[in-house]
Amino acid sequence: MTHVQALRCRECxxxxxxxxxxxxxxxxxxxxxxxxxxxxxxxISREKIAAGPLSIWRYSDLLPVDRNPAVDLGAGFTPLVRAxxxxxxxxxxxxxxxxxxxxxxxxxxxxxxxxxLSKALEFGFKVAACASTGNLANAVAAHAAHAGLRSFVFVPxxxxxxxxxxxxxxxxxxxxxxxxxxDVNRLCAELxxxxxxxxxxxxxxxxxxxxxxxxxxxxxxxxxxxAPDHVVVPVASGSLLTKIRKGFDELYxxxxxxxxxxxxxxxxxxxxxxxxxxxxxxxxxxxxPVKPATIAKSLAIGNPADGYFALDAVRNSTGGxxxxxxxxxxxxxxxxxxxxxIFAETAGGVTVATLAKLAAQGVIRKDERVVVYITGxxxxxxxxxxxxxxxxxxxxxxxxxxxxxFDPEDLLA
Amino acid sequence: xxxxxxxxxxxxxxSGGAAEVALVSGSLADVLAALDAAHPGFQGxxxxxDSELRRFVNVFVADEDIRFLDGLATEVADGTTVSIxxxxxxx
Numbered sequence: 001m002t003h004v005q006a007l008r009c010r011e012c013x014x015x016x017x018x019x020x021x022x023x024x025x026x027x028x029x030x031x032x033x034x035x036x037x038x039x040x041x042x043x044i045s046r047e048k049i050a051a052g053p054l055s056i057w058r059y060s061d062l063l064p065v066d067r068n069p070a071v072d073l074g075a076g077f078t079p080l081v082r083a084x085x086x087x088x089x090x091x092x093x094x095x096x097x098x099x100x101x102x103x104x105x106x107x108x109x110x111x112x113x114x115x116x117l118s119k120a121l122e123f124g125f126k127v128a129a130c131a132s133t134g135n136l137a138n139a140v141a142a143h144a145a146h147a148g149l150r151s152f153v154f155v156p157x158x159x160x161x162x163x164x165x166x167x168x169x170x171x172x173x174x175x176x177x178x179x180x181x182x183d184v185n186r187l188c189a190e191l192x193x194x195x196x197x198x199x200x201x202x203x204x205x206x207x208x209x210x211x212x213x214x215x216x217x218x219x220x221x222x223x224x225x226x227a228p229d230h231v232v233v234p235v236a237s238g239s240l241l242t243k244i245r246k247g248f249d250e251l252y253x254x255x256x257x258x259x260x261x262x263x264x265x266x267x268x269x270x271x272x273x274x275x276x277x278x279x280x281x282x283x284x285x286x287x288x289p290v291k292p293a294t295i296a297k298s299l300a301i302g303n304p305a306d307g308y309f310a311l312d313a314v315r316n317s318t319g320g321x322x323x324x325x326x327x328x329x330x331x332x333x334x335x336x337x338x339x340x341x342i343f344a345e346t347a348g349g350v351t352v353a354t355l356a357k358l359a360a361q362g363v364i365r366k367d368e369r370v371v372v373y374i375t376g377x378x379x380x381x382x383x384x385x386x387x388x389x390x391x392x393x394x395x396x397x398x399x400x401x402x403x404x405x406f407d408p409e410d411l412l413a
Numbered sequence: 414x415x416x417x418x419x420x421x422x423x424x425x426x427x428s429g430g431a432a433e434v435a436l437v438s439g440s441l442a443d444v445l446a447a448l449d450a451a452h453p454g455f456q457g458x459x460x461x462x463d464s465e466l467r468r469f470v471n472v473f474v475a476d477e478d479i480r481f482l483d484g485l486a487t488e489v490a491d492g493t494t495v496s497i498x499x500x501x502x503x504x
Contacts, residue, residue, distance in 0.1 A: 011469065023499040025423045026458065028469040030500070186473065189498045193422040193432070289480050303478065305500035308468065 003039045004064045007031040007206055010309065018064075020123050020198065022205045030305065031206045033064045041254040046225060049256075053077075056111050056214040062250060063115055063214075064207045070118035071147045075110035076214050078102045080222040080371070085339035086352075090359045093366045096228070098219055098373050099342055105142045105166070106377035107135035107298075107345075108240070112211035113143045113200060119207040120198030126150060127197040128172075131188035133181050133236065133298045134163035135345075135376050140200055141170035152197065154184045159297060162380055180292055182303045209239045209306075216247025219371050220257060227251070227261035229368035230319070232355050234347045234375060235267040235276050236299040238310030244373070245313045266319035266363065267310055268354030270294035270346075274323035276307040280314060281321065287311065295326045295384050296346040298376060320363035324353035330384055332356065336374070343378030351375075416489045418448055419496040427454040441474060442485040444495060459497070469500040 006015040011029025022031055044061045052058030056076030057069040079099045087095035103110040113136065117128055128144040129152040130136050137153045144151035151172030155164070156179060168174045177184045192202040200208045220227055227248050233241040248261040269277040272294025279287045287307040292300035304310070314321055324332070329349035336352045337343050344352065355372050358364040378385070395401040415435045420428045428434055429452070436447045449456040461467050472479045473496040479487050489495055 011467075023423060023469065027461075027467050028423070028458075028499045029467075030469065182478070183476070186471070186476075186496070186498050189421075190419070190496065289478055291481075303471070303500070305469070 002064060002066045003036045003043070003061065005034045005036050008034040020120075020125075020203045022203050033206060033210055035062070035064075037250070037253050044254050044256065046221075046256060049221065056114060056211065059214055059217045062217065062254070064210050065115060065118045066122055067118065069114065070121045071114055071143050072118075073104035073110065073114065073143060073146055075103050075114045075211075077218060080219060081340065081342065083340050083372070086336065089335065089339055090356050091366065092355075092359050092364065092368075092370060094369045095355075096219075096223075096369070096371045097336075097340060097342055098215060098371055100215070100373065100375050101342065101344065101348075101377035105135075105138040106380060107139065108212070108215065108373075108375040109135040109139035110143070111214050112136075112208045113139035115211035116200035116204045116208035117143050117147055117149065117198065120149070120200070120204055121147065123198065123204075125196070125198035127152065127195070129188070129191075129195075129197045129199045130154065130201050131181070131185045131199070132201075133300055134159050134167075134380065135298050136201065137163060137167040137174070138380075141167045141172045141174070144172055145170040149198075154188055156181050156184055156297075160381055160383055162382060163297075166380070181301055182289070182292075185301075185303075209243055212240045212243035213247035213250065215240075215373060216244045217251060220248065220251050223369075225257060227257060227259075227263050228371040229262075230264040230266065230364055230370045232266045232268055232351055232358070232364070232370065232372045234299055234351045234373065235269050235307075235310050236301045236304065236347075238267075238276060238304045238306035238308075240373075240375070241265060241267055242306050242309040242313050245317065263317060264319045264368070265313050265317040266354065266358055267314050267321045268351045269321070269323045270296040270299055270329060270350050271323040271325050272296070273300045273302055275302060276304055276310055277321040277323040279307070279311055281323070294329075294346075295381075296329055296350050297381075298345060298347045299350060320358045320361070322354040322357040324350055324357060328353040328357075330388060333378060333385060334388070337378070342374060344374045345376035345378050345381040346384050347376050348374040348378070349384070415491065416444055417494045418444065419494060421497055421499060423499065424455065424458060424497065427452050427458070438489055438491045438493070440485065441472065441479060441487045441489055441495065444489050445485075471498045471500055472496070473498065
């Protein structure tokens, strides 16, 4: 049972009936789902959620889908891991990793895709499509296969081989575009006006984006129904950061949090594609699009549609922003793996490097409970660390050779 | 010769349903003014009260975002296509 009232323009407030539309016809502002929070408050409880499935669908009262779960590969309810070793290295106190690498296709995009395609089935679409920097491509191809939908996935041709293979294996159409993500996105925006397809991040985006809120819901539930003090979130389009903030606020609004949350929200970008961080660091209100050049391809959106909202969320919550270099990204991937046993893709490297930078600057403080969102698995971007790590020793298969390489006294110490 | 302006679905009610409108060449500002003259209403939808393009309106000349060109002063030569596209996100 959905509690959706309407779709509302974030810019000018005009309202629309529920439909596969994504922009305000008047001002082109993005539409957002408007809920009847009083009805949700009357329906939802911590006990009801605890009795629900171990997936995003335990929060279905707060999602814009009528039939739950229409399309389900088990996205969500990923581990929240206490990261004491990482915290100690960075001089921080209480740090947690929201490890979203364990989703069905190993990134947070399974959350948004499950919601988007469930809604697409309600609308009667037969074809699923998306513009993607890779992770969404995986998620849409897999969920479309599971739902029996045809799929068209559009990606930049220079995407990591791993992300192409892990999309193509599901058997849908994979269209490689000679251009960057922003080119792919523009083509999809134009195609969506021509073909009656469910472009999850174009005409279904209003619903799709709501799936990201579950990252906030889970975090709070896993912390014993408390909000953290500070979150660090990677920024590509800016939607994830914006929705995580919205998620915490909603939990209070519907009575699931006792205290009003004051979560400081910090954004992470790669220096090679940092239009939102640049606006923050330059104290500008204008986000200037850029041509991406970074190994963090899943964050390589040079023209971020929700960038303004992400910037507002960081400003209003007194968070921070950092832009980190490719070397810092690789170092941070290795730092997280070495200290916590979690292998993140390049976007996770951006996020951990930002955590380190903001900790060093004193923006993230030792007395804060910090949650870091690791949104994709390292196996997706092996290229980033190939050549950096490998066998630490290569020997013949003999005890003598082993002892020649390692001092037995050290080994027994 | 003329230039072609591609109209997004959201604005086709203004162009009588047409997906493309042919106009004379000139600066982008001239072309968009001609679009409003041919099909009144575009001005108010594309531009805010400050006479700047609304921030969620993206305009491309020959497939390049005008923010990488000369903005509204960008020259639109004969045979060029202008695309008006709402900002969209993804990842």
